[in-house]
Amino acid sequence: MADVRLRGAHRAVRGRRLTERPNWGAGVAAVVWLAFVIIPIYLMVKDALQTTDSYLDGGPLSLPRHVTGHNFVDVFDRGFTRYLINTAIVTVASAALTVLLAFPAAYAIVRSRSRAVSGIFRLFLAGLAIPAQATIIPVYLLITRMHLYDSLTAIVLPTVAFGLPLSILVLASALRDVPRELYEAMTLEGGGSVRLMWSLALPLSRASLTTVSVYCALNAWNGFLFPLILTQSDEQRVQTLGLYNFQGQFSSNIPGLMAAVLLSAFPIFVVYLFARRWLVAGMAGVGGK
Amino acid sequence: MTTALPAARRGGVRAAEKSTDRAARPGVLWVVPAALFFMVFAGLPLLLVAVLSFTSWNGLGTPRFNGLDNWSRLLSDSSVWQSLRISAILTVLCWAVQTPLALLLGVWAAGRQRNRAVLSSIFFLPLLMSTAAIAITWLTLLDPNFGLAAKWGHYIGFPDGNIIGSPRGALGCVVVVVAWQFVPFHTLLYQAATRQIPQSLYDAATVDGAGRVRQFRHITLPQLRNTIVTSSVLMLVGSLTYFETVLILTGGGPGSATNILPQHMYMTAFRDYQMGYASVIALALVALGTALSLLIVRFSGFAKMRSTLEGI
Known part of the structure; x- marks a missing residue:
């Protein structure tokens, strides 16, 4: 010392x-x-x-x-390709739906003068604190009542809902940085709300849009809780559940199990190599929840 | 008169604003889809969990109201209180292990040398993996027959290598795995915050002859105060997510040594199919999480949290 x-x-x-x-x-x-x-x-x-x-x-x-390379062949033989495809579908659908819902909402939150909009924004802020773990029983009830149990849609719906608050928060804070003068200038050229969002707000918040998409995609790809309680069959299994299942089956075949783990993380490792900055920004969002 | 003047001026400004700002303003309709979606799949469940806590439901059929049965059962159910105790111990242990590590690593990684950038990119690798992948990898490492634990166990007092099979060892394993998974994220927070500390503070301290340790204590730590609070709140609230690690790593065992509250709730709901009673435990989780966060906010001047977060 x-x-x-x-x-x-x-x-x-x-x-x-x-x-x-x-x-x-x-x-x-x-x-x-x-x-x-x-x-x-x-x-x-x-x-x-x-x-x-x-x-x-x-x-x-x-x-x-x-x-x-035999372990990888073995893992694919046991249907891991199916799990990876399912996960990819869930990932793309979740990220796309989240951005599609969150961006217009964030745009309105920043631009609108309506009291109702700011009230809804406060609702989303409060929603940041809702722990997904504590809601799994009613979510299970809702999904079974909607006859969606054991489908990929069942995974996407709550995943998107719980991704919305943070996505909207991040997008809204990015949109606040767009100067008011730009909106006014574009209005003089005769643009309505839709055109302002599409050709002004959207291009100027591309960085945050990427961050939010990466955050949602990462969350969906690695999601475990909702698939665990909302799916059952082999056909609808995502990779995280596939790993969990393998772990029971492969108790003596550790190399096979590790090959599956490596495969499950491989796509993200590749993205990390090429787009590290976006991924780190997206991850900062993950834990921000 | 004195009040009339500013009021008039304010009105004037507003009028002027209106005359120049003719840009279209989106209405409520723009937020309705997102709000509806959120309310149905996240807000409504929060209400439903409260309703379900007064019912008896086996997961099939229709929930039936049974009054306060679940609640009175909670009071006399020692296994829930045991789970609560284990949750508290695990949360505190994880916090105590992760905070100093993340703080130290974050301050170190904030330096701009090239080797740090390379090392940091390796540090963050665990962040990319799913909880399932991490827990399963560690499970094979901790295998008492073939894993690293079998070979190295005797160095840390487990000559038979069965760390995960002993109550204390299992709890320790969960703490280690959780740290492996989440320290990188908190390092990221501290790194970003450290980079925002003005260099002039350090330069002034250097002129005054303060050494590294004193600078760390009197500049870095106070400047990171908000980040420490932010990171701690995230750890507390995030301790609910340790459930996935516990489920895969130990399944709550051996015995009930790592049976944290979310794990207990999951087992009650999806193994014993006592959804009503599990909802009571879920509500307790919500209440506990909210109360803890509010307490921290209250006692640490959390109002500045947002500005700290924006630095990320």
């Missing part, structure tokens, strides 16, 4: 900017955390690539000895 402080004072005398100095304490923590994060991911990839026999023989952190 004293040493750190002394060194700090010493450096200060030399007039260096603080943030440019190496911070050893945090640096060590960062390296330890790095190992903690990487070990499970390394094991996941390694196990997915080796045969069951070499999984049982090898040391925990050893390099894979017999690399094979």
